[in-house]
Amino acid sequence: MNEVVTSTAEGLTSSVRETLENLINECAYALDDGDIDRWPYFFTESATYHVTTRENHCDGLPIGVIHCVGRGMMLDRVKAFHTANIFEPHHYNHVLGRPLFSMGQAADTYRSRCNFQVVRIMQDGRRELFATGKYLDTIVLENGVSKFQERIVVLDSRHIDILLVIPL
Amino acid sequence: MNEVVTSTAEGLTSSVRETLENLINECAYALDDGDIDRWPYFFTESATYHVTTRENHCDGLPIGVIHCVGRGMMLDRVKAFHTANIFEPHHYNHVLGRPLFSMGQAADTYRSRCNFQVVRIMQDGRRELFATGKYLDTIVLENGVSKFQERIVVLDSRHIDILLVIPL
């Protein structure tokens, strides 16, 4: 009864996998390269982006660190990044695990689970393991282009700077 | 004479690679998600699981940190995890490199080498780089299902908590 069930999506062709994996990795690399303006466009117009902790996620609590509903709220975050926030300059280095995919409920929709480890580098060169966790994504594929419909960022630890300037 | 020889297994189709990579990553994600009960079922009934250090492995020493012969011993470890051990609650975050595969000696058998970096997160949120090393796996593929026949976990450093509660 405890047999391992392969979670691979049946019917997930290697070209679809390629497209989905590229989305996940391009988004991370864009953030690492400081192209934060691109970030909202990895999401659909109506997408949700939610950052929470493992504890809250396991308990089913809706409380999170960040919650964006729709691309508009993501664009607002990017605007705030450019104008309002005062913070010490830094950037990230994401290394992601290999995503595991399953078919979503709607057509051309895929679910993904993928680990991440993010190192934060301050302008003076200081470096620290900043965040670890997993991405739980719902991705839609339209005309060969994939976008996030939902991204839940589940942080392993609640010890994190409350001021998450650059999205994870 | 020092030419690099591509170590890719001839005849390793992309669908076989997909199956093998899924095994390796699902096993890691199951441990990270606390599904330790699933862990022995990623192995065949007669599989061996061996944790050793780089030093001992290079010297060909059979001494290791953990040595399980057969799934029964792995189930015992899981049982001990649930009942006997007293330890501070924690979980892992694995990030794995891309495995390199070669054909095993027996039919439908594959060898794999894959790096890992594991962060350990304590219940109070403390986080540390806990272990790094490589997995040396022998995987069998039967009826489209892949399982570990042998897993050797080669730790980079002998500095590790002797009480390895959750398997790596």
Added chain:
Amino acid sequence: MNEVVTSTAEGLTSSVRETLENLINECAYALDDGDIDRWPYFFTESATYHVTTRENHCDGLPIGVIHCVGRGMMLDRVKAFHTANIFEPHHYNHVLGRPLFSMGQAADTYRSRCNFQVVRIMQDGRRELFATGKYLDTIVLENGVSKFQERIVVLDSRHIDILLVIPL
């Protein structure tokens, strides 16, 4: 105007991707396993290898930490590693992100961008996050064998031991 453009190389078959990814990962694993003699042979005879910092790279400054022009200079570095250098024994553990590829300007040439996080392990077991950054590679594929024509290692931080004994 800010639409995300998929950066995947058109015409990049999955078998070409496999070959390119294997090159990048085999090179890292060879260094981790102490097979430093193999390192120059992952490059073409006329290849360049350049280690620089994010700051210098962004400013277009040619100043770097290491600069090798041609495999001969890489062989010299390896020779120095074996004979001249006096240093505390250590090794690396690389974990790499998934490379994103685009077509190069010449035929059978590919460009790649790939994150890395490298942990350094000293002989006494001490372990630290040593370097993070990205590889910007130009890879040529001849008769099914891929080699680096150019590798630019962009370090996230200028805080790094000036004596980079083992290549990154």
